[in-house]
Amino acid sequence: MTEPVAGEGGPEAIPREGGPGHDPSHPSDAVGVGAGTAAATRPGALADGEWHRLHPATPLLRGGIALIAIGGILVANLRDRILESFTGFHEGDPLDLVIDNGWLIPGLAITIGIVLVFVLGFYLSWRMHEFRVTDEVVEVRSGILFRTSRKARLDRIQGINIVRALVPRIFGAARLEVSVAGQDANVRLDYLGSAAADVLRRDVLRLASGAKAAPAAAASADGDSVQPRASALEQRVDEFLAPELDPTEAAPESVVRIHPARLFFSILLSGPTLILLALLAFGIPWVVITGDAYLLFGAVPALIGMTSFTVNRFTKSLRYSIAGTPNGVRIGFGLLSTSNETLPPGRIHAVDVTQPLLWRPAGWWQIRINRASSSSASSSGVAAATMVLPVGDRNDVERVLGLILPALMETAAADAVRVGMTGSGGDGYVGSPRRARVLHPLSWKRNGFIFTDTALLLRAGRIWRTLTIVPEARLQSVSLTQSTVGRALRVATVHAHTVSGPVTARIGALDVDTAIELFSDVSRVAITTGRADTSYRWGATP
Amino acid sequence: MSGPATSDNGQVSARIELPDVEWRKVSPKLIIVDIIGSAVSALLALAASLAAFFFGLGIPALVLAVFFVMSVVTVLLVPRRVRAYGYQLREDDLVFRRGLLFQRVVSVPYGRMQLVDINRGPIARLVGLSDLKLVTAAASTGVAIPGLLEDDANQLRDRLVDLAESRRVGL
Incomplete structure (x- = not known):
């Protein structure tokens, strides 16, 4: 039995208070019995500062596979026993029969005892696993013998993810994960009722935004939208077939989607496929010429690995959508297991827009980001949350950038992005001096930066085009470096440090004086914009 | 290796200098600390190199010897490096x-x-x-x-x- 909240037992651990779970402050409503209990889907119902329990099917869904496996073993053994006793009876092996009969009752007792202990354990762990949402924190406490408790401060929330893996999704349950800055510091609520999870996310985001109260109209509309329960099964089917993105959540024109065909070809044109082709191109002639067919067998595991990787990547990115909501960007994907995450404004620390070589004829790009939290979602079979746009054309890129960096794309930086994606030299970007040709023989003209009052844009790469955008309000520090070769050429490198992630904001081969100027400007502006930035309370009205 | 701009041994003049920053130096005692640290690794490398040579392991001995020479260079550069902080x-x-x-x-x-x-x-x-x-x-x-x-x-x-x-x- 694994505890999802792997808290450090030390100072945060709450000692047991008296008997198991006899906290007087317990309200006894569990979340979302059935698909959508009206009580749980009412806005604010779960975010009222009281302790709540998770979905009652939680132990089944979390330990479900293990339980089924145990059940299967039991049944199989029982069947063996029955068969055995039958054959024993027919073939007349009295000793075996006696042993069988002698051990039957204790055996049964032990089995039932084990099952009871399991059930009791699951029940207790469900009872002791509680969460609450106050105006300040989201808090989870769990554990029977070793109590753990974990808090996430609302103003430090980096994103809220709702993951519906296939099996819980069939049962109408979802996992809600609140990411905060730091390695493995997320607060997970698994599982909640599917509808309750959506409502809870909205409430947490509203509390985190600093907005004084929920818009009354919206609240009442939400309350009404809970349909009278037709039948549990019908509702389940409706939920399963419902569009991944709730249409009321975001304006349709702000939604960017990917056509499955484009996704398919984009993956076909990426690295692993190339390796596969290369293998085939060398392998087949080799086999034909030498007649050593065993080489093919050696290639089978690699083939299987690559195929599963590709298929995985494809199914995970299916039904991708990104949309702007009042509480930030909402990125969703997944066909069978779905995941959708809301990133509040100002949580994106760096962005890069890249174009792999093979995508160039099609004019496709991808967008990745750096974020302060590292979601554990990747371990549970959902793609890492740093890929914001798996594939898209220029138009998509502009729209997605408009969603994730809205403030930036309203300023002059928007034009810089447009020319920065493909341009090379003579377009406003401050580039490398001619003498830096030695370092970047192909891309020295394209290599360059633009420094606006909101963002730093770096572009590089003639073959693998990259445009990196760093919002200055998110900069952590800046460095200026010069190697021996750089000193000889009088060039230097500027590196804007952001939280770690796939994006690195570094530009080399700049003229040394330009680099020093850029360093000074960036370090100055990072301070002023950082101080003026209030996006961590994005909903607060001044 | 070092280009024309560094020919005149002027490590200070060739530095990238920020305008209007008066650098505060670290304590010169750091030289002693760093020299001891580097010297220990240099001596260890030397000992290991000699041992390898003694046992007739040619290539490891050579690698360790190169490492020793590099460590010695590091030791020699310590004072300048400390002044560079x-x-x-x-x-x-x-x-x-x-x-x-x-x-x-x-x-x-x-x-x-x-x-x-x-x-x-x-x-x-x-x-x-x-x-x-x-x-x-x-x-x-x-x-x-x-x-x-x-x-x-x-x-x-x-x-x-x-x-x-x-x-x-x-x-």
């Missing part, structure tokens, strides 16, 4: 520089500091020195100021914590 508390940020062959200048806004760490190695403690390390949310910041006198390090830490507190910004 510098830091300064500006109005809103701390700037730090280091390095001879690979120079690095970093600026860390006070508001971005997440924690300030003081470390003392065994040799550094003998001569009363401390290292002060700054941590931000970015792993690549990597600012560690070595060779501060113990009192200076403590004062600097308190000062930085105060500054960070008064200029606190979000992530």
